[in-house]
Amino acid sequence: MICLGIESSANDFSVGIVDSNGHVLSLVTSSYIPPKGGIHPREAARHHAQSAPTILRRALEEASISIKEVDVIAFTQGPGLGPALRTGATVARTLAAYFNKPLVGVNHCVAHVEIGCLLLNMKNPLTVYVSGGNSLITRFEEGFFRVYGETLDIALGNLLDSFAQRAGLPFPGGPAVERLAKRSQRYIELPYTVKGMDLSFSGLLTHALRLLKQGVPIEDVCYSLQETAFAMVCEVAERALAHTRSDELMLTGGVAANQRLQEMLAAVAKEHGARFGVVDRRFAVDNGAMIAWTGLLAYQSGAVTPIRDSLVKPRWRIDQVPIPWRKHA
Amino acid sequence: MEKARLIARGAEAHIYLIEDWHGFRAVAKVRVSKPYRVRELDTIIRARRTKLEAYFLYKVKRYGVPTPTVLHVDLHNATIIMEYVEGILLREHLLRTPDEDAVEQLGSLAALLHTHSIVHGDLTTSNAIFSDEQVVLFDFGLAKSAVTVEDFGVDVLLFKRSLLSVHFKYFNELFEAFIRGYQRVAGKNRTNTVLKKVSEIERRGRYVSRELR
Numbered sequence: 001m002i003c004l005g006i007e008s009s010a011n012d013f014s015v016g017i018v019d020s021n022g023h024v025l026s027l028v029t030s031s032y033i034p035p036k037g038g039i040h041p042r043e044a045a046r047h048h049a050q051s052a053p054t055i056l057r058r059a060l061e062e063a064s065i066s067i068k069e070v071d072v073i074a075f076t077q078g079p080g081l082g083p084a085l086r087t088g089a090t091v092a093r094t095l096a097a098y099f100n101k102p103l104v105g106v107n108h109c110v111a112h113v114e115i116g117c118l119l120l121n122m123k124n125p126l127t128v129y130v131s132g133g134n135s136l137i138t139r140f141e142e143g144f145f146r147v148y149g150e151t152l153d154i155a156l157g158n159l160l161d162s163f164a165q166r167a168g169l170p171f172p173g174g175p176a177v178e179r180l181a182k183r184s185q186r187y188i189e190l191p192y193t194v195k196g197m198d199l200s201f202s203g204l205l206t207h208a209l210r211l212l213k214q215g216v217p218i219e220d221v222c223y224s225l226q227e228t229a230f231a232m233v234c235e236v237a238e239r240a241l242a243h244t245r246s247d248e249l250m251l252t253g254g255v256a257a258n259q260r261l262q263e264m265l266a267a268v269a270k271e272h273g274a275r276f277g278v279v280d281r282r283f284a285v286d287n288g289a290m291i292a293w294t295g296l297l298a299y300q301s302g303a304v305t306p307i308r309d310s311l312v313k314p315r316w317r318i319d320q321v322p323i324p325w326r327k328h329a
Numbered sequence: 330m331e332k333a334r335l336i337a338r339g340a341e342a343h344i345y346l347i348e349d350w351h352g353f354r355a356v357a358k359v360r361v362s363k364p365y366r367v368r369e370l371d372t373i374i375r376a377r378r379t380k381l382e383a384y385f386l387y388k389v390k391r392y393g394v395p396t397p398t399v400l401h402v403d404l405h406n407a408t409i410i411m412e413y414v415e416g417i418l419l420r421e422h423l424l425r426t427p428d429e430d431a432v433e434q435l436g437s438l439a440a441l442l443h444t445h446s447i448v449h450g451d452l453t454t455s456n457a458i459f460s461d462e463q464v465v466l467f468d469f470g471l472a473k474s475a476v477t478v479e480d481f482g483v484d485v486l487l488f489k490r491s492l493l494s495v496h497f498k499y500f501n502e503l504f505e506a507f508i509r510g511y512q513r514v515a516g517k518n519r520t521n522t523v524l525k526k527v528s529e530i531e532r533r534g535r536y537v538s539r540e541l542r
Contacts, residue, residue: 146494187369194471196451196487227367231374234365235340242340243455267365 002065003072003299004095005292008088009080009108010133011039013048015059016289017070020296022118026062027282027289028055033171038161045083052091059288067099074295077105077305078316080133085312093307104295105305108286109134109318110145112279114297115290116252120277124326126246128237128265131253131285132157135199135233137240138318140326145318148240149197157255159201159229163208167218177222178258184223188216192228197239199232230261238268252279254286301325333357341378341470350410355400358382360407360470375407378470383409385447385469392445394438395465414467416460420495423454427499429506434464436510439484443523444515448475448484453491482526485511489527 001020007013014029032047034040060067075092078085089105096103113127126139126148135157136150154162157174164173169180190207193200208225212218241249249269255261262278269276283289301324333345336356345357360375383402386409390396401410419431435457442449449456450471458465475481488507492500512520 142497148494187367189370189373192370192374195483196453196471197490198487227370231363231366231370234363238363239340242338264365267363271364 001071001296001300002069003074003104003292003296004059004067004070005074005106005111005288005290005295006088006092007076007108007111007286007288007291008048008084008091009076009078010084010286011044011047012286013051013055013088014286014288015055016287016292017059017063017065018289018292018296020300022293024289024293025065026059027287028059028062029287030055037165039081041081041083044081045087048084048087052087056091056095067095070099070101072104072295072299073101074104074106074291074298075310076108076111076291077310078313079108080312080314082312082314085314089310089312093310097307102299102304103307103310104299104303105310106291106294106298107316107318107321108291109136109138110321110323111290111294112252112284113138113140113145113250114294115283115287116250116277116279118293119279119283120250122248122250122275122277124246125248125250125277126237126241126244126274127250127252128233129253130156130233130251130255130261132161134253135201136318137197137233137237139240139244139246140323141244144323145321147317147319148243149199149236152195152198152200153202154205156199156201156229156233157253159205160225160255162205163225166209167212167221174255174258177226178260180219180222181226181260184217184219186220186223187227188220188224190224190228192232194232194235197236199236201229201232204229226258226260230258230264233261234264234268237265238272241268241272241274247274249274249276250279251277252284254284256284257281297325346413347410350400353400354413355410356397356413358409358411376404379404379407379409381472382469385472386411386467389442389445389447389466389469392441394441395463396469397465397467414458414460414465416458416465418455419457419459419464420454422459423496423499423503427496427503428459429502431459431464432503432506433510433513435466435488436507436512437514438464438466438510439488439507440511440514440520443475443481443484444519446474446476448473448480450484450487452484452488454495455491478522478526479530481523482530485523486527486530 005016011032016027017025030051032044073096135155137148138145161173169176191203266276333347336346337344342360347355386396398412456468
């Protein structure tokens with residue numbers, strides 16, 4: 001069985017084709033990079049609409065199949081930016097209706113976890129999912145993914161990007177901050193905000209920018225920013241690990257590429273005797289393959305999304321999605 | 330700390346049992362150094378939380394909140410030696426029986442703290458001991474003085490979330506019991522104000538479904 005997945009929740013329009021053995025037949029992505037500032041939802045949507053035909057064609061070509069051989073069409077139904085999601089959903093509905101294929105709406109966050117499990121051969125990890133739009137720590141338990149901790153304001157990737165942008169660093173912000181941080185060893189205290197199991201990064205951003213304005217070398221600010229933010233993530237991850245007694249810890253999302261964060265979470269996992277895995281960058285960032293794979297899992301367990309129920313859900317929480325393909329723990 | 334025996338390993342601290350600490354049966358709570366954290370930050374966090382915890386464990390007693398008695402504080406080693414409280418974690422107790430009465434007690438304790446301008450900061454069923462039909466509160470490492478409804482709301486929301494993640498089968502009964510206990514101490518008006526804030530914070534949260542907004 002073959003599933004074609006469309007991801008369009010933020011600035012990437014991506015199509016992935018996956019078969020039921022878990023082989024990724026193709027993955028093609030076009031990224032909208034804002035010329036200045038952050039992602040404007042309308043501009044992202046415009047980019048997606050313009051790239052859709054080319055990206056779809058290239059994904060099919062790379063997989064060496066025709067659309068007729070595809071059994072299921074999956075798309076990101078949420079969460080994400082409304083206009084961007086709607087563009088992908090429209091493409092998916094059109095394909096499903098025109099070629100008479102079943103349609104499956106997929107939760108973006110669930111998809112990140114599922115593709116990670118497939119690639120890292122994990123069963124039920126505690127997942128640290130940190131990207132530009134999401135920061136949460138989650139694990140499947142009794143029918144649903146439970147959220148053990150999440151950001152109360154901005155996402156971790158958003159913190160790094162916003163800081164980089166206002167500090168005049170090149171896009172993407174995360175790698176730029178990481179490069180500079182490697183040049184410093186001087187830690188300056190920044191607000192460390194853990195509320196129970198939840199995180200808050202906005203005060204950290206304000207304070208880091210203030211240090212910069214005061215003339216503190218940018219390397220030291222980047223170093224301190226990373227150390228503080230990542231220590232917060234690690235603390236919550238560690239508590240969730242102790243709480244769930246999970247024997248697997250997975251790191252995914254765009255920020256997963258950060259080596260310092262990998263190193264720190266690896267130490268957390270080691271201390272609790274859990275196997276640690278980082279999802280490969282291609283599949284840790286937003287991608288159509290994860291949507292295709294999760295759509296396939298859902299379809300095989302009987303889920304379909306009729307067109308009338310296929311409206312996008314920009315605020316669809318991971319803990320509200322029924323997961324029929326996972327056995328109750 | 331001779332004859333100390335490790336009895337629990339939390340994410341943040343190790344708990345040792347000391348059978349005879351100058352005649353007391355005591356536990357030592359040692360906030361351990363985290364290898365993944367930069368040393369400066371590690372030292373700041375451990376010392377700060379030890380200090381806060383010792384301060385609030387002592388302070389809240391005068392408001393009628395049962396806590397283990399602090400016997401000794403060693404900031405340098407991020408260690409608090411306190412009275413050993415006989416009993417089981419409220420979490421374990423509730424997993425055995427969804428005891429509404431115990432949760433109602435906890436609700437009253439939370440309200441007692443709040444009416445004295447203190448928030449616990451990590452109100453979960455893992456941070457209370459069920460001892461002789463009484464709930465004893467501990468783990469004040471994230472506690473702080475607070476006056477805004479926002480702070481109280483976050484405290485209640487944290488508890489709500491912990492119920493949802495561990496005791497989800499009996500969430501409705503248990504959360505109602507908590508509110509009952511809270512209201513008994515804080516009164517109807519104050520409780521409603523806090524609950525309104527809780528739903529406001531929830532709505533503010535990321536990706537809350539439209540039905541709740």
